[in-house]
Amino acid sequence: MAEFTITINGKKQTLDVDPTTPLLWVLRDHLKMVGTKYGCGIAQCGACTVHFNGSAVRSCQLPISSAAGNEITTIEGLSENGDHPVQKAWLEHDVPQCGYCQAGQIMSASALLKKNPSPSDEEIENAMNGNICRCGTYTRIKAAIKSASDSQIA
């Protein structure tokens, strides 16, 4: 066990955990922030995606020892009132079916739009290809990202 200070959604938190613990389980088990989902544990499904200094990363592969000292944003902190353009687009398009993968999809999509506010279809597919949706909402996800990209012109 070791003590780590980590900034999550702008809030500093100090934790005493095994240094190898992935950020995913720190969020879920220790901080009870359950928006970040466990899907595969090997960075293959994207359900656990968070922003690490603004980039989309798989929190299941990020040990707390590497996360400490960096800016982490989770789905809970993406916006104050759930009104990030990507979240709004998700609601407008009524994207979710079971909904389990959608937090990860939204975190990947919002990181993409931050870097590339008007992505092409191909750029969307490439950025999103690591996020599996077993319900098959891919066409709606793409439509929602396109709406959000239109609305997000800086």
Next chain:
Amino acid sequence: MSKVKTGIGRRSFIKSVGVASGGLIIGFNWLACKRATEEGGEEMAMQMPDEWFELNGYLKIGDNGIVTIYSPNPEIGQNVKTSMPMIVAEELDVDWNNVIVEQAPLNTDIFTRQLAGGSQSIRQGWESLRTAGATARQMLLTAAAKQWEVPVSELTVEEGVIKHKGSDKTMGYGEIAKAAAQVEVPEEVELKDNDNFKIIGTSRKNVDAKKIVTGQPLYGLDTYKDGMLIAMLVQPPAFGMEFKSMDAEKVKEMPGIVDVFTIDTYPEDMEKEWSDVAAFSKLVVVVGESTWQVMQAKKELKVEWDLNPKLTEQIQILEKSAGMAGATGLESSDIHNTLMAEVGEKKSEVVRKDGEPEKAFKNAARVIERSYTCPFLAHNCMEPMNFFADVTGDKALLLGPIQTPEYAEKSVNKRLGFDLEDIDIQMTRMGGGFGRRLYGHFLVEAAVISQKMGKPIKLVYSREDDMTNGVYRPAYHVKYRAALDVNNKLTAFHVNAGGIPESPLFANRFPAGAIDNYLAESWSLESNISTGAFRAPRSNFIAGAEQSFLDELAEEMGQDPIQFRLDMLKRAESDPVGEENDYDAKRYAGVLQVARDRSGWNNGSSSQSRGVSAYYCHNSYVAQILDLTLEKNEPLIDKVTCVVDCGIVVNPDAAKNMVEGGTVDGIGHALYSEMTFKDGAPQKSNFDTYNLIRHKQAPKKIDVHFIDNGIDPTGLGEPPFPPVQGALANALYKATGKRFYKQPFINELKNAGSDLKT
């Protein structure tokens, strides 16, 4: 208007009418309701009532007119948590903006068939949901009439406001709810005519959407309770094996680990429910303080496994009979494939026979014979299996994702010996179901572990545990034969279908009824690999196979594949063969005709390769036309046109979402997914090797049309899944010049390599 018996007994009603609650204000999703969106998307706050009044088990009304509707069935992503309450709200005549939806717990006194499966929630709930709404409405009107001292017939109601024609007096539901709760339940109520629907048939947003997109706790795996421990399992590495011994001492010393022991989920003398499918009953359990610590401990645990003689015996007999000496009873996919191709058919039994098929085949000028096969599949719900259990004394609280709460309750009753009323099962939103969570062994395991620990626990399956635990979609095989005479006319049709461990045959479905000489045969082979229902069981293979064969047959006969099907359906409609045909030929033809029109089938100018398919299952009809192009032997799916006849569509945009998803899911599994075995061991355990369809591979466009015929609703969750596999195979043929007989098709595409005419 139609009158129905309410059938709602007094026992359905909570006797104490005043259910207190605080004057809370909850944020209300501005997108959840159509009207608010139109007004420009203002966030609405909803004032919670001081008191609630239960009018029946489906709903309660607050003193301020807010209505809570309980959604009875489990939510697995099919969106019943929105669409079932919409049906209640329709007959209650309330403003959907004033409705709060809550998931009902298991309550067999009030609700019937609290089960997510068979695409039957809306179909079978249709009348009871409407009746519940209409009954409450009638009670509210009766109470208002009494208060105003006017006849009920002079009252009208709109969006929760009662109006008296003569006096122009108005009253909100909230003002009369308390009195209404005292009114005698009417024995008979009137239901609306379809023409008067205001909510049914209009698109309403998913009631949980805001929570989903903001990461609020919703799923079983999100459960965290005070004092709760995490439990995980270690299961045998192969089907046909069982626990022998373990050395757990070192592991028990690891940080955060509380205990390591074995459980027997289903002891031999326990009477099982149909839903108690589990390949492994005796399991090693590791309990600890956090998930990561338990995962680490699992890796260090030394367990020895042995052959399970009971599970391997039957397989030995089978394999020896197949001439496979030296088989251990640990099954492998190559042996499965040989058994299905060479052995299964010898065990065939005739299920249906019309006319004289043998004679027709003997006299045929030409016989076309083709075989199709598919592998086992893992369900791979994105939320792995899990359940929370708090078993204390003689009471059990069980909370989590389960498609069959009623059966799970019976299983716990038998396993722990608790009375049914002492078993409280609460349903969370599920991160996918697809049939996997019909089989609630994980719930029973959680209950047994909690009882043993004397503490609340959450049982968590890792992805690897989930994928290698069994309950797979069976492997299937089907052989079709068609007899053609000298005029190239179809004279007989023969289907011989089987699988491990069940046959996918539906003997009375199309093309039965359309052919004079018809023979349907069935067989199955046993296995110790556990299997279960997977989205559209049996249809999920045989639809694609049959529709591929019909496509090839149409080509051999020189006919347009759609016209060929339509001609057969016309025969089945006007002069059906046999009396057991379980489809409506006219509705079946209807979806095909609309698909032909909507896709521009006859224009034929497309540069893409195009395939058609249509199928009937779960009481609904779906036709799909798929357009693709090949790029480096990888299919790019440009468009799928889907036409669905599922009767009345309750929530159109959500229904469209379901058809889109089913289409993607069907394509994905036919093209990319398989589970294989070597010596009993599953060869894939995570998404690095088990392929599920991804963003790049999904269709670029999915065009969905519903047939508007006013018929009471039928299934929707499953029907779009099976036929698209046939449309895909037929489009792949157009693109490559090769027919596709073995799922997943990607293997054949890769094997074909440079042979393809790309």
